[in-house]
Amino acid sequence: MPGRQRPQLSHGTAAISLPATLRTIPRDQHNLSRKDMSPNALRVLYRLRDAGFQGYLVGGAVRDLLVGGHPKDFDVATDATPEQVKQLFRNCRLIGRRFRLAHVVFGREIIEVATFRANVDDGSGDREMDNGRLVRDNVYGSIEDDAVRRDFTANALYYAIEDFSIRDYTGGFEDVIARTLKLIGDPEQRYREDPVRMLRAVRLAAKLDFEIEAATAEPIARLADLLADAAPARLFEEILKLFLSGHAVASFEGLERFGLLQALLPETATALAANRSGALRRMLLEGLRGTDQRVANDEPVSPSFLFALLLWPAYCRALMALQNQGVHVEEAQRRAADRVTLHQLDTVALPRRFSLPMQEIWLMQSRFGNRQRKRVLRLLGHPRFRAAFDFLVLRLTASSEHADDVAFWREAQLQSADELAGHLASAPAAGEEGSEEEGSDGAPRRRRRRRRRGAGAGTE
Template sequence: MPDQNPLPNPTLRVIPRDQHNVSRRDISPNALRVLYRLRDAGFGAYLVGGAVRDLLVGGSPKDFDVATDATPEEVRQLFRNCRLIGRRFRLAHVVFGREIIEVATFRSNSDDGSGDRETHEGGRLLRDNVYGTIEEDAVRRDFTANALYYAIEDFSVRDYTGGFEDVRNRLMRLIGDPETRYREDPVRMLRAVRLSAKLGFEVEAATAAPIPVLAPLLAESAPARLFEECLKLFLSGHAVDSFLGLERHGLLATLLPETAQALRANRSGALRRMLLEGLAGTDRRVANGEPVSPAFLFALLLWPAYCRALITLQSQGVHAVEAQRRAADRVTVHQLGMIALPRRFSGPMQEIWLLQSRFSLRQRKRVMRMLSHPRFRAAYDFLGVRLAASSEHADDVEFWREAQLDPEHAGLMQRRGADADPDLADGDDGAGDEGRPRKRRRRRRGAPVASGE
């Protein structure tokens, strides 16, 4: 049984300005405006959480959060550009153009009987709007590294949970009893993996130990929230390390169950190589400031599941084209039970998959049609990633690279070869020709997904 009083007693340690590297030069001017106005109004005001942590390790925070003893209503009275949000956690957002400074009132970890703190029977925290002191606020945060406060009045860092030393030692440590804290909010398990991947930290042993056992609790989290967590895991420039962390801590089988099952069944390791190569490419794009579509990301993450479903259907005698469509639908529907993938991403994801079989069809008309497809470029990039699983796609990658440079020449050259090959000349895979009468279809030997896949 988990400890019924899981949070430790806070012990304040003040790290003066000359013993840390947090500087106002590296803090958002808008965050400083909020801090100074709260202080001048007589309230305590601190930069808190990830911004302090990232500055201590020499990073550049994207978000700057403020903690204060002012209530959300009092914050709104100080800032005309403020709006209050949230029911589960009542917060104030101070808006400066595109930048939002989030201001949170110190939370207590006790229930005052007002109904503003509500816990699920399993221990999950449903509502938390009981306000308290900075000491109470510190110990109820998730990780020690996130419970550091930068004080504007003397530029010191306030540490109540040992987070300053953990940051120096590059450790992610939960505050309090790990099992109880994970039951309060199972997404903390994903946060442990994500932050350790982002910062290059180790997950402290006691913090890591319950994760494989409690991983199924993620199913209790809102699918929309898990979708957002996946974007943070894989689109922040640390996708490979995040994936390896999910594997290492036993979370992959819960978050992406059919992918995990397919990877286990793929004895050659081709699918895993491809997936890691695709995620490495995602990291490179993020590092270069290039966009990455969630549709492409989930096409990568769920490709092993799609391959396995496709092979299963084809082994049951389902025609290749129909098997592709049914496999895409099946994998998508099954995954939606865990992660709420919006249709604006799931549709393009399926198109990327279904276009893969068309890269072997090189008649002139089909080449032109393929090049004009709105999802061609994403599908072609995906084909390139598949080279990590099998070199048999190399000819297709080279042909379509040339076709993009000179579509007329590539299409006509292939047309002469196709005329000598009746299978290529017919070459109707049916995909994309919905509603057209099919005069004749030659039975094709199941379209390969990838060698070893």
């Protein structure tokens, strides 16, 4: 809405100025329909209403339905306290200390029910700030308060079950229609309250194909280093949302555009900048396109493969550095894998159940050049073979140097054990191991030494 002012949020107990007067969008002026909503979410809304409480479908579900999406999660906001919600639903459990929430469980579906939050500290100790960051928020208020304290205007829309209208306190309805992502309140202050909001801005813009409003976008690059203060476990979860939700390419490009890649994946960002051919970036983007395609096809996606892809440029750079120091090839590979993993753990809590398979995918790449029968059969039987082979195929995007290896292993998977043994018996022996040099894809490439002939070789 032209001339609409940003609502101002407080750092502590100071008063706030509320946004424009409530705008109610009646049913005939929006496209939301109960047939597109979770029946369980509607069940929660009706029971809250029947018990005398306010209850609204809120946030991402309303936003996504407005733009023709198909939300998977349906959240509810209410004036009932978590304890009151629990009394209404036997299938309810209360979670969280930082933000107290009620989860109403219907089999595999969970409807998250949040009590309206206030914007001021009531002195109870249930609202806590730490260096500008909101670390605890369990002070309850009105729906108007709740709307203002949400992050983006697009997420501050409330669907009312009693008349099927949308309640808008921040101008979010027009922002969604204009496909604009806009923070509520002062952007810098909101990012300082929770630095992960910068990643959420990039992720939502990528998911929804929204533009981030100029004032919302401006502080991001300046404040990117604040992500170092975010909990590594939260950043791990945010990476999964960024890259395993079907919009990985747009998310990666958004991280680059707004200066967040260096803060989130610092060694990868450095390695990509140093790779002048751009081969590593081409490979990374192609891998992310494949991930998006798998999500679109409802096929499984692996966090281990994702991190193997995201950190591969960092691994290649660390490996090359170690080899240039004279470290033996196999030792350099192990040390590079460990070094990159440990350094990334300073930022993102990457669980071992994902980091160990990630490292196996890397370390198996050098084994694809070996044609010795026992090693070929052993590699084919490795539980991580398929992921490592898919990774090798992906490397063709960066360089055609791997075409022979890809062709050999693709054929090997189609042959019986006897056929493969016969093929290997007639194949020429592989050359001896040699030194390493950088390939055209930015990754280390083995340079084979020629076999030296014996003293009497070639004489009659």
